[in-house]
Amino acid sequence: MISDHPLLELDHLDTLWFQIAGTICNLRCNHCFISCSPENHALGLMTFDQFCPYLQEAVQLGVKEFYFTGGEPFANPDLLKILEATLQVGPATVLTNATLFSSQSVKQLASLREDSIYSLELRVSLDGFSPEANDPIRGSGTFRRIMRGIKHLLDGGFLPIITAMRSWPIEQDEDQLTGFKTALAEIGYEYPRIKLLPSLKIGQEALRHHGYSAHDYVTRSMMAGYDRSQLMCSNSRIVSSRGVHVCPILVDQPDSLLGRRLSSAKEEFELRHQACLTCYQYGALCSNASSAAVTFERATAPSSG
Amino acid sequence: MSPKLINSERVAFFGGVYSNYLALEALLVDAGTRGIQRLYCLGDLGAFGPRPDRACDILREAEIPVIQGNYDNSVGNGLADCQCGYTDPRDNYFAKLSYDYTFRQTSRENKTWLRKLPTEARIRIGPYHILLCHGSPRKMNEFLWETTTSDAFLNWLFEKYHADIIVGTHTGLHWHREPSPGKHFINCGAIGRPPNDGQTTVVYTVINAESASSENETASCLKVDFVRLAYDYERLAAEMTSQGLPDEFIETIRTGWWTTCNEILPAKERARGIY
Numbered sequence: 001m002i003s004d005h006p007l008l009e010l011d012h013l014d015t016l017w018f019q020i021a022g023t024i025c026n027l028r029c030n031h032c033f034i035s036c037s038p039e040n041h042a043l044g045l046m047t048f049d050q051f052c053p054y055l056q057e058a059v060q061l062g063v064k065e066f067y068f069t070g071g072e073p074f075a076n077p078d079l080l081k082i083l084e085a086t087l088q089v090g091p092a093t094v095l096t097n098a099t100l101f102s103s104q105s106v107k108q109l110a111s112l113r114e115d116s117i118y119s120l121e122l123r124v125s126l127d128g129f130s131p132e133a134n135d136p137i138r139g140s141g142t143f144r145r146i147m148r149g150i151k152h153l154l155d156g157g158f159l160p161i162i163t164a165m166r167s168w169p170i171e172q173d174e175d176q177l178t179g180f181k182t183a184l185a186e187i188g189y190e191y192p193r194i195k196l197l198p199s200l201k202i203g204q205e206a207l208r209h210h211g212y213s214a215h216d217y218v219t220r221s222m223m224a225g226y227d228r229s230q231l232m233c234s235n236s237r238i239v240s241s242r243g244v245h246v247c248p249i250l251v252d253q254p255d256s257l258l259g260r261r262l263s264s265a266k267e268e269f270e271l272r273h274q275a276c277l278t279c280y281q282y283g284a285l286c287s288n289a290s291s292a293a294v295t296f297e298r299a300t301a302p303s304s305g
Numbered sequence: 306m307s308p309k310l311i312n313s314e315r316v317a318f319f320g321g322v323y324s325n326y327l328a329l330e331a332l333l334v335d336a337g338t339r340g341i342q343r344l345y346c347l348g349d350l351g352a353f354g355p356r357p358d359r360a361c362d363i364l365r366e367a368e369i370p371v372i373q374g375n376y377d378n379s380v381g382n383g384l385a386d387c388q389c390g391y392t393d394p395r396d397n398y399f400a401k402l403s404y405d406y407t408f409r410q411t412s413r414e415n416k417t418w419l420r421k422l423p424t425e426a427r428i429r430i431g432p433y434h435i436l437l438c439h440g441s442p443r444k445m446n447e448f449l450w451e452t453t454t455s456d457a458f459l460n461w462l463f464e465k466y467h468a469d470i471i472v473g474t475h476t477g478l479h480w481h482r483e484p485s486p487g488k489h490f491i492n493c494g495a496i497g498r499p500p501n502d503g504q505t506t507v508v509y510t511v512i513n514a515e516s517a518s519s520e521n522e523t524a525s526c527l528k529v530d531f532v533r534l535a536y537d538y539e540r541l542a543a544e545m546t547s548q549g550l551p552d553e554f555i556e557t558i559r560t561g562w563w564t565t566c567n568e569i570l571p572a573k574e575r576a577r578g579i580y
Contacts, residue, residue, distance in 0.1 A: 062457050064458035090457065091571070118573075119450075288571075
């Protein structure tokens, strides 16, 4: 039987991700789409020596920017050395829970930032603007710990991007954003950068809330008139301790592994996973830009003229 | 024997006019005093400012080559939004206000002209092959920010698009880098609003390409200058008020700080502003 899922090839490797902490995290959040925890060693920490050949290959291929995720990237003892090498050749973004920061470690990060012509972005996940909203998802006491980490970053001159998974109906976005802004203003973040993310109904999140329904897939016909650059797999890859995978969302799926080298990871990928639908619907899901539903219709002009 | 100058050309680039016809008029006067031989506009004629037809009419009258920006593509083709590439709800709210105003106020004739503008141009200045585009050579509304665009990516662009110099605009923030010897990326800035640095002046770019020969060798040198252009911003602000344009836009014209479109900025660019 011929599959009805579209095939997508890599246009150009704009963004290279590193699963730098594997699936190892100091927290065990119940919305994590790859179920990271202190015990999950499915994907291991990447060492500086494992990382370097990929960075060199990325420069040869013309990669534009670099992202680091996990697990918790700051659980990796090589991370600062890895960021220092990265910031010599391009911009870096780290996705973190901010619970492992001290004023000393933030000082070191600030120094890396100052020594580079490129941006160093810290993206901090906070999943509610109060302990009552955040802690049931992230763990007891985590709201206070995350806010303390954000404060360290602010004191170090960073403007972290606060990311929150939308665990509320979309109609409540405005009220939720107001809540986040108020809470962040109290620790001195006056004009916070906030990115709301849709829920990816896989991993722990499928257990916490619910998974996808049977018909939630991307089909070939849905690609007509769609801006394929919105899909991460058209312009990104992610490297783990195992090799090169198609995207950060599917990194723990066996069929996401494409090869050992970046140059061999250009092959087309079939959008057969249900999580591909969320990427399709929201577009540029994992990038730093705040997410908005993709606009399909551009045909209607404003009135008159 | 000292090198002998065999060729010298001075060319100016500007973009992001955003209906700021007063800055455009000031630019034409300023360029005249600097011995500029050629002028190129890299698009986004509308948005933000008042009376969009005025900037179009000035450019057409002066016969300045114009590259199509995403705004021009949208207005010319009657699209529903400006394709600016914002993703934040507040930024999109202001983008829509501005786009709807600009679309209503642009004449049918100028819409046709905008629709037919070329999306890129290739020119030669001295020994340099120059590619002019709006956002990037591969995508009209791609944001190439100074602090999130690697040298490796720029080198890939030079090779793929066979250019020594690529000039773009779109982000509203000027920058220049030479990632490999003789290869230059230039964002020429915007004359429509100040570059978020607390000054009311706007920016355009002048490049000076010189070739000199000595003995058996010819050497070329490129100089890139960002010109701070003063214009009657109080008059522009007053006209924006009379046209019912948002106070947030007028504040930017009067103070030089961006009040909108901040959410798309990378960390370093964001940290330079006050919002």
